[in-house]
Amino acid sequence: MTSLPSLPSDLPFEGIVFDLDGTLIDSVPDLALALNALLREEGLPPVEPAQVPGFVGQGARILVGKAMTAVGRPVADEGAGAAELDRLHDRFVALYEAKPVEGTRPYxxxxxxxxxxxxxxxxxxxxxxxxxxxxxxxxxxLGLAALFDAVVGAGLIPERKPDPAPLRLALERMGIAPEQAVMVGDTPYDVGAARAAGVRTILVDFGYSPVPPAEVGADILVSSYAEMPAALARLRSVTKPA
Known part of the structure; x- marks a missing residue:
C-alpha cells in the first residue's frame, strides 16, 4: 500500500472541496471515447483526445456543444437547436456512464x-x-466514494460553477463554514465559485483550464500533489475572500 503523505500538524481549515475532472482525475480518455462514440452514431468525424480538455469544465451539455462545433456541425442552444442539443447531451451521458473508468485514473x-x-x-x-x-x-x-462527506454534481441543483450555489450546498452538507473551507480546482469556474462563496483556493496547473492557470487568480498554485502539504501550510497566511 502506498504510504500517505505527511500533513502540517496544525491545519488551518476544517474541510476541503475538490473539483473532479482535471483536478482529482484525468478523465479525458473516457470522455473522448464517449464523445467519439456519439459522433460515430451521428455520422461525424472523431475528435482527437488532445482537443477534449478544451471542452471540459462547464458541464456535459457545453462539452457536447463544443465537440459538435469542432467537427463542423455546430448546434445552436435555442429553438430547435436546444432540443437537438438535449438529445445529443442525453445520449453522450448514457454512453459515458456505461464506461466511465476504462482509462480514467486519479492524478x-x-x-x-x-x-x-x-x-x-x-x-x-x-x-x-x-x-x-x-x-x-x-x-x-475508482474506490474513492467512501472518502467524501458530500458530493454535488451537475443536475442536483440548477446552478453550476462559477455560480457559488453548488459549492455552498457542498459546504452545507459537510457541515462547515466558508471561512473554514478550501476549494481545490483547475479552472476559473472553480476559483470564481470559491471567491463568491468566501472560500480560499488552491489551483492545480495540470488540469483543463481554458486560460493559463497562473492568470486565474487562485490563492495558491501547485504543479503536483506532492506540493499540497506545503500549500496547506501556506493557507495560514491567506485571508478569507471578501
Missing part, C-alpha cells in the same frame, strides 16, 4: 493525499459540473 498522488486528509478527520467534498450520476459512478468505480 499521481491524489488518492494518497485524500486518504491522508481523511485519516486526519478533515471533511472532504466534491463539487463538479460533471453530471451528478456520472460523478457518483466514477468515484465508486
Amino acid at each position: 499521481d498522488g491524489a488518492e494518497a493525499f485524500l486518504r491522508a486528509l481523511h485519516a486526519r478527520g478533515v471533511r472532504l467534498g466534491v463539487c463538479t459540473n460533471k453530471p451528478h450520476g456520472a460523478t457518483l459512478g466514477v468515484l465508486e468505480a
Whole structure:
C-alpha cells in the first residue's frame, strides 16, 4: 500500500472541496471515447483526445456543444437547436456512464493525499459540473466514494460553477463554514465559485483550464500533489475572500 503523505500538524481549515475532472482525475480518455462514440452514431468525424480538455469544465451539455462545433456541425442552444442539443447531451451521458473508468485514473498522488486528509478527520467534498450520476459512478468505480462527506454534481441543483450555489450546498452538507473551507480546482469556474462563496483556493496547473492557470487568480498554485502539504501550510497566511 502506498504510504500517505505527511500533513502540517496544525491545519488551518476544517474541510476541503475538490473539483473532479482535471483536478482529482484525468478523465479525458473516457470522455473522448464517449464523445467519439456519439459522433460515430451521428455520422461525424472523431475528435482527437488532445482537443477534449478544451471542452471540459462547464458541464456535459457545453462539452457536447463544443465537440459538435469542432467537427463542423455546430448546434445552436435555442429553438430547435436546444432540443437537438438535449438529445445529443442525453445520449453522450448514457454512453459515458456505461464506461466511465476504462482509462480514467486519479492524478499521481491524489488518492494518497485524500486518504491522508481523511485519516486526519478533515471533511472532504466534491463539487463538479460533471453530471451528478456520472460523478457518483466514477468515484465508486475508482474506490474513492467512501472518502467524501458530500458530493454535488451537475443536475442536483440548477446552478453550476462559477455560480457559488453548488459549492455552498457542498459546504452545507459537510457541515462547515466558508471561512473554514478550501476549494481545490483547475479552472476559473472553480476559483470564481470559491471567491463568491468566501472560500480560499488552491489551483492545480495540470488540469483543463481554458486560460493559463497562473492568470486565474487562485490563492495558491501547485504543479503536483506532492506540493499540497506545503500549500496547506501556506493557507495560514491567506485571508478569507471578501
